[in-house]
Amino acid sequence: MESFVNEVNFFEGNNPEDIAAKFGTPVYVYNERILRHRIRKVAGAIKNYPYRANFSIKANSNLEILKIALEEGINCDAMSIGEVKLLEHAGFPAERIFFVPNNVADEELKYAIDHKIMVSLDSLSQLERFGVLNPGGKCAVRINPGVGAGHSDSVVTAGKNTKFAVEEKDVPELKKVAEKHMIKIVGLNQHIGSLFMEPKPYIDAARNFLRIARQFEGLEFVDFGGGFGIPYHKLSGEKEFDMDLLTEELEKVIAEFEKDYGGNILYKSEPGRYVVADSAVILGRVHAVKESYEKRYVGTDIGQNVLVRPTLYGSWHDVEVLREGKPVLPSSGTRVVSVTGNICESGDIIAKERELPIIGEGDLICVLDAGAYGYSMCSPYNSRPRPAEVMIGEDGSVRCIRKAETFEDLIRLF
Ligand code: LLP
Numbered sequence: 433m434e435s436f437v438n439e440v441n442f443f444e445g446n447n448p449e450d451i452a453a454k455f456g457t458p459v460y461v462y463n464e465r466i467l468r469h470r471i472r473k474v475a476g477a478i479k480n481y482p483y484r485a486n487f488s489i490k491a492n493s494n495l496e497i498l499k500i501a502l503e504e505g506i507n508c509d510a511m512s513i514g515e516v517k518l519l520e521h522a523g524f525p526a527e528r529i530f531f532v533p534n535n536v537a538d539e540e541l542k543y544a545i546d547h548k549i550m551v552s553l554d555s556l557s558q559l560e561r562f563g564v565l566n567p568g569g570k571c572a573v574r575i576n577p578g579v580g581a582g583h584s585d586s587v588v589t590a591g592k593n594t595k596f597a598v599e600e601k602d603v604p605e606l607k608k609v610a611e612k613h614m615i616k617i618v619g620l621n622q623h624i625g626s627l628f629m630e631p632k633p634y635i636d637a638a639r640n641f642l643r644i645a646r647q648f649e650g651l652e653f654v655d656f657g658g659g660f661g662i663p664y665h666k667l668s669g670e671k672e673f674d675m676d677l678l679t680e681e682l683e684k685v686i687a688e689f690e691k692d693y694g695g696n697i698l699y700k701s702e703p704g705r706y707v708v709a710d711s712a713v714i715l716g717r718v719h720a721v722k723e724s725y726e727k728r729y730v731g732t733d734i735g736q737n738v739l740v741r742p743t744l745y746g747s748w749h750d751v752e753v754l755r756e757g758k759p760v761l762p763s764s765g766t767r768v769v770s771v772t773g774n775i776c777e778s779g780d781i782i783a784k785e786r787e788l789p790i791i792g793e794g795d796l797i798c799v800l801d802a803g804a805y806g807y808s809m810c811s812p813y814n815s816r817p818r819p820a821e822v823m824i825g826e827d828g829s830v831r832c833i834r835k836a837e838t839f840e841d842l843i844r845l846f
Contacts, residue, residue, distance in 0.1 A: 433665070433669070434761045434763060436443055436533055436799075436800055437759060440463075441484025442466075442713065442824075443461075444465070444678075444824050444828040448754050452796060454834065455820045455822055455832065455836070457715055457733055458714055458734045458738045458832055460712055460819060461823075461824065462712045462768065462822070464825050465826050467500060467707075468500065468696055468826075470707050471487070471500070474487075474703050475505065477678075477701070478682065478686075478699060479679075480683055481697075481699050482699065484507050484698060484700050485788035486507045486508055487501050487508045487708075488509050488658050488702045488707075489518070491805055491808060492704075492707075492712075492804060493705030494834055502522055502528075503627070507529070507741075508524060508529055509531070509532050509702050510529060510531050511532060511533060511534070516529060516547070516549060525594040527548075527549055529549050530572075532552045532623075533553065535558070535758075550570070550619065552574045552655075553571055553572070553574070555744050555759055556598065556602060556605055556606060558610050560613075562613075563610070567613045570615070571615055573619075574590070574598065575600070575611040575620050575622050575641060575645075576590045576600075577622050577624065577638075577640040577641040577644065578640055578694070579636050579637040581628040581634070581659065583627035587627065588624075589626070590637060598620065603644065603648075617651075619651060619652060619653040620641070620645050620651060621655035621656075621657065621702070621842050622637060622656060622657045623658060623659065624637045624657055624659055626704070627661045627664050629664075631674065631682075634657075634659065634660075634678060634682075635685060642685060642686070642689040645693070646693055652696075654697060654699060658701060658703040658704050659705075660673050660675065660703050660706040661673050662705055662804075666710075666800070673706065679780075686797050697778055697830065704804060705804040709799050710800070712802045712803030712821075714739060714802045715796050716796070718732050718736070718791055718793050719732065719774070719793065719796045721791065725738050728798070729755040729771055730769045730772065730788075730791045731835060732782070732797050733774055734797060735773025735774050735814070736773055737773070737810060737818075738806075738818075738819055739782065739799060739806055739810075740810075740811070742783070743781065748783075749801055750799075750801065751783045751797060751799055751800070752797075752800065753791050753795055753796070754795065754798055757796075760789040760790070760791075764789060766789055767787070767790050768788075769785075771783040771797060774814075775813060782797075807821055807834075812841075812842060817842060818836065
């Protein structure tokens with residue numbers, strides 16, 4: 433595909449130059465139709481067993497997006513009390529929030545307990561603290577199934593090299609701690625890592641996970657975690673993650689489990705990226721073009737403060753070039769360039785040595801698949817206020833869903 437934004441009619445008939453003129457650049461632009469479609473796809477993934485998808489809001493916690501998630505009927509998981517409070521603020525009732533923290537202070541646990549929010553504990557010591565705070569209570573425990581996966585070592589969250597979850601050999605000890613405080617472990621969760629494009633690691637982990645789950649009696653739910661990938665190389669033909677194949681395989685694993693464990697279990701997943709990634713692009717402006725030691729650089733206002741994934745993980749985001757509001761297609765000629773930002777670091781590169789259509793000053797750069805871990809990982813580094821986020825509605829109207837920060841925001845806390 434030469435242009436994703438054309439193919440899916442991303443701007444719904446709007447001229448991206450008008451959006452850039454009205455909201456400035458850089459700006460995050462979301463498409464509501466794509467977002468809702470994704471939510472529905474993941475919410476209806478498992479059909480033959482009781483199932484709930486929890487949107488993992490660390491990927492994107494914009495209040496407007498949370499409200500759409502609320503309206504579409506999916507549940508959410510939160511990693512911090514900040515995320516729990518955002519969900520409450522968006523209107524989520526306690527029973528639709530799952531708090532899955534790591535190494536939290538008693539105050540955070542207490543907040544969740546007081547607000548009747550289900551908590552998952554991910555170590556013996558956190559379970560012990562929970563037990564002291566909430567004797568006789570109910571909780572979940574995060575299990576490490578021994579299989580991990582992900583696009584970078586720093587996002588693999590199961591297997592032998594991770595701080596997360598409790599390994600199988602500690603199950604007897606878990607039960608002892610629970611018994612001591614009369615806690616009922618009613619749920620188990622796992623999350624093997626982020627971004628895999630094949631169902632296999634998830635299915636292997638699910639099998640191990642359910643084998644471990646058999647050691648617990650009276651479970652009400654098991655949560656297989658998230659991590660489903662999206663095609664970041666869509667311009668070169670990368671295919672979608674095969675959600676149908678995953679659910680088909682997963683349902684077989686569940687059927688095996690229910691043969692001896694019995695039914696009455698709610699199955700859950702925790703997708704973050706899959707829900708929001710391709711519902712957003714970033715528009716940025718080209719302010720300089722130069723050659724240095726035979727390398728060509730395109731200087732934009734999309735710095736690592738706006739999108740840190742390429743700098744942090746070496747992640748790939750497809751890039752399109754827009755001139756007078758229309759994509760400039762690679763078939764009109766290309767050149768190898770590095771698209772960089774305006775931050776004082778040499779690693780501030782959005783696309784390194786990439787073959788792109790010929791780019792000139794004043795063009796718009798459109799970075800694809802920016803909806804997940806995009807704005808949620810933004811920072812005001814180099815004292816650049818965070819950008820605005822806007823949403824293109826299903827009727828084509830464009831609304832601001834978060835204003836750009838201003839200089840006043842930079843000095844607000846002094
Ligand atoms: N559940 C738990 C417990 C998690 O830790 C995560 C992500 C998710 C669910 C959702 O994973 P997803 O479906 O989005 O892959 N900043 C990195 C990704 C970090 C993921 C952290 N945990 C990135 O930009 O690729």
